[in-house]
Amino acid sequence: MASRNPYSSFLDSVEKPARYIGGEHFVVRKDWDKAISRVALCFPDTYEIGMSHLGMKILYDEINQHEGMLAERVFAPWVDMEKEIRSRGLNLVSLENFKALSEFHIVGFSLQYEMSYTNILNMLDLGGVTILSSERGEDEPFVICGGPCATHPEPLAPFMDFVVVGDGEKLFSKITHFVGEARARGLKRTEILFELSQWKGIYVPAFYETAIDPMTRMEVVTGVKPEFSGVVPERVQRYFVDNLREYPFPTKSPIPHMTAIFDRFSVELARGCTEGCRFCQAGMIYRPVRERNPENVVQMMMDGLKNGGFDEASLTCLSTADYSAVTPLVIELLDKLQKENATLGISSLRAYGLDERILDKLAEVKNSSLTFAPEAGSQRMRDVINKNVSEEDLIKTAESVFSRGWTKMKLYFMIGLPTEDDEDVVAIMETAGKARQKARDCGVKNPTVTVSVSSFVPKPHTPFQWSDMIKLPEIERKQNLLKEHAEKYRLNFRKHFSKISALEGIVARGDRRVGNIILNAWKKGARFDGWDETFDYNLWVSCVEESGLDTSIFLGTIPMNGKLAWDHIDVGLTDRFLEIEWKKATKNRLSPPCGKVAGMIVHHSNLETLEKTFDVDKRKLVCYHCGVACDLKGMVEERRDFLSGMKAIKDEPYVAPEKLKKDIIDFREKRNQTVGFKYRIEFSKIGPITFISHLDLQKVMQRVFKRANLETYYSEGYHLRPLLSFGPALTLGISSLTEYFDVRVPNEWTDFKSILAKLQEHSEPGIIFKAIEVIDNKTPSIQDSAKAFNYFVPVKNTERLNEIVEKISSQEQILIQSYSKKLETFVEKDIKPMLLKLTHGKLNLSEDILNIIDEVSPCRGDGIFITSQVTQGSGVRPSELTAFLQGEGMETDRPIKVGIEI
Numbered sequence: 079m080a081s082r083n084p085y086s087s088f089l090d091s092v093e094k095p096a097r098y099i100g101g102e103h104f105v106v107r108k109d110w111d112k113a114i115s116r117v118a119l120c121f122p123d124t125y126e127i128g129m130s131h132l133g134m135k136i137l138y139d140e141i142n143q144h145e146g147m148l149a150e151r152v153f154a155p156w157v158d159m160e161k162e163i164r165s166r167g168l169n170l171v172s173l174e175n176f177k178a179l180s181e182f183h184i185v186g187f188s189l190q191y192e193m194s195y196t197n198i199l200n201m202l203d204l205g206g207v208t209i210l211s212s213e214r215g216e217d218e219p220f221v222i223c224g225g226p227c228a229t230h231p232e233p234l235a236p237f238m239d240f241v242v243v244g245d246g247e248k249l250f251s252k253i254t255h256f257v258g259e260a261r262a263r264g265l266k267r268t269e270i271l272f273e274l275s276q277w278k279g280i281y282v283p284a285f286y287e288t289a290i291d292p293m294t295r296m297e298v299v300t301g302v303k304p305e306f307s308g309v310v311p312e313r314v315q316r317y318f319v320d321n322l323r324e325y326p327f328p329t330k331s332p333i334p335h336m337t338a339i340f341d342r343f344s345v346e347l348a349r350g351c352t353e354g355c356r357f358c359q360a361g362m363i364y365r366p367v368r369e370r371n372p373e374n375v376v377q378m379m380m381d382g383l384k385n386g387g388f389d390e391a392s393l394t395c396l397s398t399a400d401y402s403a404v405t406p407l408v409i410e411l412l413d414k415l416q417k418e419n420a421t422l423g424i425s426s427l428r429a430y431g432l433d434e435r436i437l438d439k440l441a442e443v444k445n446s447s448l449t450f451a452p453e454a455g456s457q458r459m460r461d462v463i464n465k466n467v468s469e470e471d472l473i474k475t476a477e478s479v480f481s482r483g484w485t486k487m488k489l490y491f492m493i494g495l496p497t498e499d500d501e502d503v504v505a506i507m508e509t510a511g512k513a514r515q516k517a518r519d520c521g522v523k524n525p526t527v528t529v530s531v532s533s534f535v536p537k538p539h540t541p542f543q544w545s546d547m548i549k550l551p552e553i554e555r556k557q558n559l560l561k562e563h564a565e566k567y568r569l570n571f572r573k574h575f576s577k578i579s580a581l582e583g584i585v586a587r588g589d590r591r592v593g594n595i596i597l598n599a600w601k602k603g604a605r606f607d608g609w610d611e612t613f614d615y616n617l618w619v620s621c622v623e624e625s626g627l628d629t630s631i632f633l634g635t636i637p638m639n640g641k642l643a644w645d646h647i648d649v650g651l652t653d654r655f656l657e658i659e660w661k662k663a664t665k666n667r668l669s670p671p672c673g674k675v676a677g678m679i680v681h682h683s684n685l686e687t688l689e690k691t692f693d694v695d696k697r698k699l700v701c702y703h704c705g706v707a708c709d710l711k712g713m714v715e716e717r718r719d720f721l722s723g724m725k726a727i728k729d730e731p732y733v734a735p736e737k738l739k740k741d742i743i744d745f746r747e748k749r750n751q752t753v754g755f756k757y758r759i760e761f762s763k764i765g766p767i768t769f770i771s772h773l774d775l776q777k778v779m780q781r782v783f784k785r786a787n788l789e790t791y792y793s794e795g796y797h798l799r800p801l802l803s804f805g806p807a808l809t810l811g812i813s814s815l816t817e818y819f820d821v822r823v824p825n826e827w828t829d830f831k832s833i834l835a836k837l838q839e840h841s842e843p844g845i846i847f848k849a850i851e852v853i854d855n856k857t858p859s860i861q862d863s864a865k866a867f868n869y870f871v872p873v874k875n876t877e878r879l880n881e882i883v884e885k886i887s888s889q890e891q892i893l894i895q896s897y898s899k900k901l902e903t904f905v906e907k908d909i910k911p912m913l914l915k916l917t918h919g920k921l922n923l924s925e926d927i928l929n930i931i932d933e934v935s936p937c938r939g940d941g942i943f944i945t946s947q948v949t950q951g952s953g954v955r956p957s958e959l960t961a962f963l964q965g966e967g968m969e970t971d972r973p974i975k976v977g978i979e980i
C-alpha cells in the first residue's frame with residue numbers, strides 16, 4: 079500500500095504547500111516493494127524551479143520506463159518547511175511514495191548551480207542520510223551527482239560516493255540497474271564502487287589521491303590510490319550519447335500543479351553549441367553539438383502540448399538560432415501551434431539573424447517582449463569573449479523587431495570580463511541606448527529596453543578558467559556606473575546580486591578544501607544561497623575566514639603552467655585548444671563559430687543554398703580541433719537530411735505581407751461577444767489537491783479543457799487560455815464536495831454525460847466533475863449567487879457533541895477574533911447571525927471519496943454540520959469555525975465544505 083503524505087496535517091501552515099503534495103498529472107507512482115532499484119532524483123532548489131528542469135524530466139521518464147526500477151522526485155524544502163519537518167522529527171520524503179531519502183538505493187543530485195550546494199547537505203540531513211561519504215554506513219544509499227557542475231566536483235568530493243560526468247541517458251539507468259542488482263546480490267559498498275569506478279563517466283573521489291600543487295596552490299587530484307592503480311582510470315572521461323534521436327524527449331512528464339518558472343512545454347532541440355563563447359561552460363562541456371531531427375521535434379512538441387494541455391511551447395538549447403534547420407522548423411511549428419491556440423515562447427529564441435518569415439509570424443501573436451544576449455557592450459569586448467555578433471547585427475535586429483510592432487526588448491550583458499575597462503562598461507548602456515533610439519525611429523512612442531547585467535564568474539573547462547575574477551567593490555562601482563548611464567539613455571537597469579557572484583567564484587573553481595567551508599556554512603544555517611532573500615553573505619565570510627584558506631587561489635589569476643582542481647575530469651577538450659582560445663582573447667581576436675562555413679552567421683534554410691555551398695563551391699566547415707573530433711562530413715549530411723525532411727528545398731524569395739495577419743487576435747476578441755453557449759459546471763476538489771491555490775486551480779482547469787480538446791472562448795493576452803469564471807476562493811487544505819465554474823463555448827453541448835466523462839478523463843486526482851447546467855447571460859455569477867456554505871467539522875471528543883450544538887444554538891452572540899486584511903489587525907466579530915443551522919452526525923459519502931478526503935482531513939467520525947450565511951461572496955471562515963469550537967474545548971480536524979446553497 080502507498081504511504082501517506084507525512085506533512086498533510088500541517089501543510090496549511092507553510093508557504094506554497096503545493097510544493098509538497100505530489101500526485102500531479104502523469105506522475106509515476108510505482109509499487110515500492112516490487113522495485114529492485116530505487117533512485118531519488120533530487121533537485122537542490124524549490125519545486126517550481128526543479129519541475130522546470132529538463133534533465134529531471136528525461137531521467138524520471140528513462141528510469142521509470144524500466145520494470146523493476148523506480149525514480150521518485152525530491153526537491154529542497156523552503157526554510158519554513160524545513161523548520162516544520164525538523165520540529166516534528168520527520169524526514170524529507172519523495173513526492174511519489176513519500177519515502178525518506180535514506181530508503182532509496184541511490185540519492186542523485188542534479189548540479190546546475192554552485193550556490194545550491196548547502197541545500198544538498200541539508201536535503202541529505204533531512205532525508206536521514208549521513209553527510210560525509212567516509213562516514214556513510216554499509217546500508218545507506220549511494221549519494222551521487224551529475225549535471226554541468228559535476229565536471230568540477232571537488233568541493234563536493236567529501237559528500238559524494240560517486241560523480242556522474244556527462245549525459246545521464248543510458249548511463250544513469252545502467253547505474254541504477256547495476257546498484258539495485260548488486261545490492262540484491264549482497265555486494266559490499268566498496269565492491270560496488272570499485273566496479274563503477276571502471277565505467278566511463280564515473281568518478282569515485284575516495285579512490286583518488288590529492289596534493290597541493292605548488293604553482294596553482296590548489297589541492298589537485300594527483301592520481302588513483304596505489305591499490306587501484308592500473309584498474310581505475312587516472313582521468314575520468316566524460317560520457318556522452320552520440321545520437322539524441324535514440325532518446326526521444328518525454329511528452330508525458332508530471333505537470334506541476336502550481337506555477338513553475340517555465341510554465342510551458344519545452345523540447346530540447348540540441349545539446350552542445352559551436353559558437354565558442356569563451357566564458358560559457360555549457361558551450362564547452364556539451365560538445366560536440368548533437369541535434370534532434372526537426373520532424374521529431376515537431377511531433378514531440380505537438381504531443382507534449384496536447385498531453386499536457388499547455389498553451390505555450392518552447393525550444394530549448396544553448397543557441398536556438400544556431401540549430402541547423404531553425405527556419406523551416408520554427409515556421410512549421412508556428413503554423414501548427416496557431417491551429418492549436420498555442421504560442422511559441424519567444425524567450426527561447428534568444429538570438430540574432432532570425433529569418434524575416436519567422437519574425438513576421440511571431441509578430442502576428444504580438445508577444446510583448448523579445449530577449450537578446452549580446453553579453454558585452456563594446457565590439458572589442460565581444461571579440462574578447464568571442465561573441466560573434468556586431469553592433470550592426472544588434473541594431474538591425476532592433477529595427478526588425480520594433481518595426482513589427484514590438485514595444486519591449488530585453489538585453490543581457492555581463493561585467494567583470496577579462497581585460498574589461500570602464501569604456502566597455504559604459505558601452506553596454508550606449509549600445510542599449512542605440513537599440514532604444516531605433517525603436518523610436520520605428521515609431522514606437524515609449525519603448526522599454528531592459529538591460530540585465532550579471533557579473534562574470536570564470537568557470538572550469540573554459541578558455542577563461544585561468545582568468546581572475548572581478549572583486550566585489552569593483553562590481554559595485556561598475557554597477558553604479560551602469561546605473562548612471564541607464565538613466566541617461568532612459569533604460570531599465572537590472573543587476574545581479576554582486577555578493578552571490580563573489581562567492582560563486584570561490585565554489586566554482588574550488589578544490590576539496592572548499593567542501594569544509596560549504597559544510598561549515600550549512601551547519602551555521604546557510605540555505606538557498608542563490609536566492610537574494612536567503613543568502614547570508616556575512617555567514618559565508620565568517621566560514622571562509624575560519625577555514626584559513628586564501629581565497630585568492632580561486633579568485634585570482636591562475637598560473638597556466640600549474641595543475642587545476644578539475645584537471646582529472648576529461649570533458650573532451652584539449653588543454654591546447656583552451657590555451658589558444660585564452661591567448662586569442664587577450665589579443666581581442668575572434669574565433670568564428672565552428673561547424674559552420676567561414677563567414678556564415680546562420681545555417682542554410684534550404685537544400686538549394688546548402689548544396690551550392692558544399693557541392694558547387696566545395697566549401698568546408700570551420701573546425702579548431704578542440705578535441706571532441708566532430709564528424710564534419712556527417713554534420714553536413716545530417717543537415718541535408720533535416721532540410722529535405724522539412725521539405726525546405728528551394729531558396730524561394732520571401733515577400734513580406736503588407737499587413738500582418740490578425741487571425742488570432744480576432745479570435746480572442748470573440749471573448750467579449752455574448753454569442754455561444756454558457757454552462758455552469760459543478761465539481762469537487764478534495765484531498766491533497768486542496769493545497770493548490772485558487773489561481774493554480776484555474777490553470778489546472780484550463781489545462782483539463784485543453785487536454786480534453788473541448789473548444790471554449792479564450793482569455794485576453796498573449797496566452798490563449800480557456801475563459802473560465804470561478805466562484806469564491808477556497809481556503810487552502812479545505813476539501814469541498816461542491817464548487818462551480820462557468821464556461822462559454824462556441825458549440826452547443828448536447829451530451830452532458832460524455833462532456834463530464836471527457837473532463838474527468840483528463841482531470842487531476844481529487845478533482846471530480848459532477849454536473850453541468852445550462853445558464854445564460856442573465857444568470858448571476860457564482861460569486862453573487864452563493865447564499866450559504868455548508869461545512870462539516872470533524873470532532874474527536876464526540877461525547878460533548880450534543881451539549882456543544884445546543885449551547886451554540888441557544889447563545890445570542892458568538893464573538894470571535896477575526897483577522898481583517900483591510901485593517902491588517904484582528905477585530906471582534908459576532909458570527910452568531912451567520913450560523914443558520916447546526917446539527918451533528920457523520921458524513922455519508924462513498925468509500926472512494928472518503929479515502930481521498932481522508933488523505934488530508936480525517937473525516938470518518940462524528941462531527942458538527944454548520945450552515946453559514948454568505949454575504950457578498952464571504953461568510954465565516956473555516957479557520958474561524960474551528961478556532962471557535964476549539965475555544966469551547968472541542969478537538970477538531972480540518973473542516974470539509976459539503977455544499978453551497980445558491
Ligand code: SF4
Binds near residue numbers: 365672673706
Ligand atoms: S571538433 Fe571542431 S567542429 Fe567539433 S566542436 Fe571542436 S572545433 Fe567545433
